Amino acid sequence: MASQWIMVLSLLVMWVIPQGSLAADEDPLQDFCVKDTTQQIHVNGFPCKDAAQVQASDFVSTVVKNPGNTSNGLGVAVTAANALTFGGLNTLGVSLARIDFAKNGLNPPHVHPRATELLYLSQGTLVVGFVTSTPENKLFAQTITAGELFVFPRGLVHFQLSTGDGTALAFSSFNSQNQGTSQVAKALFTSSPPIDDAVLEKSLQLSAADVTRLRSLIKKT
Missing domain, CATH: 2.60.120.10 (Jelly Rolls)
Known part of the structure; x- marks a missing residue:
């Protein structure tokens, strides 16, 4: 019985270790x-x-x-x-x-x-x-x-x-x-098509004027 548990444990280790060592790409x-x-x-x-x-x-x-x-x-x-x-x-x-x-x-x-x-x-x-x-x-x-x-x-x-x-x-x-690479500011304010102003205003607690200003500013950078 002990030898059977050792075999099962060995198989589990062999399965787990390769999974943990995978790189981001295949x-x-x-x-x-x-x-x-x-x-x-x-x-x-x-x-x-x-x-x-x-x-x-x-x-x-x-x-x-x-x-x-x-x-x-x-x-x-x-x-x-x-x-x-x-x-x-x-x-x-x-x-x-x-x-x-x-x-x-x-x-x-x-x-x-x-x-x-x-x-x-x-x-x-x-x-x-x-x-x-x-x-x-x-x-x-x-x-x-x-x-x-x-x-x-x-x-x-x-x-x-x-x-x-x-x-x-x-x-x-x-x-x-x-x-x-996804820049946070550009993703929010210069996406195509643009994210609805209401989403940005409520999420970031900004005024409509703030959103307009940030769209223009971030687009230039």
């Missing part, structure tokens, strides 16, 4: 699947280029090589190297982003619905943080300096603010080939 079924930009097929990801046509250059990208343009209202530029911009990442379950900050630049509150983010600060000083889900809505915020890491759990609202004397540069990795 495991690939082949060595690679370089995105084929010639096909207009809608799948959960992108169709694969014929393996016979794949070159070593398909696995190289200069997407994050150069600084982004931070001359905007937020003072930030996010340059993504994911399956949309780097076809060699298709089906591999990873991606990366370069984040350039002007002095006092802000990467505003946003979420990545499909990935956890691990940020490495290469230069400058950032205040970073995320907010847990309801009911606690607890803020975890920290000042980090060059050489430090900070992790943002998948799907939680988070932000980065440059607070040093100059510019800042960070690189973020994601456990998804296409992490997705």
Whole structure:
């Protein structure tokens, strides 16, 4: 009887551990699947280029090589190297982003619905943080300096603010080939078609004039 319970327990452990270790994306079924930009097929990801046509250059990208343009209202530029911009990442379950900050630049509150983010600060000083889900809505915020890491759990609202004397540069990795990004303010005030004013007024306790002003302001940034 004891040996039977040991066998059952072993089977349960074998089942549970792989479930807990799954990445955000499904495991690939082949060595690679370089995105084929010639096909207009809608799948959960992108169709694969014929393996016979794949070159070593398909696995190289200069997407994050150069600084982004931070001359905007937020003072930030996010340059993504994911399956949309780097076809060699298709089906591999990873991606990366370069984040350039002007002095006092802000990467505003946003979420990545499909990935956890691990940020490495290469230069400058950032205040970073995320907010847990309801009911606690607890803020975890920290000042980090060059050489430090900070992790943002998948799907939680988070932000980065440059607070040093100059510019800042960070690189973020994601456990998804296409992490997705939704800025909270833009999602609420610049959606297409727009969210009904009454919804925003009641949800955020704003006047009609406030909603109109915020729609215009956020659209410009």
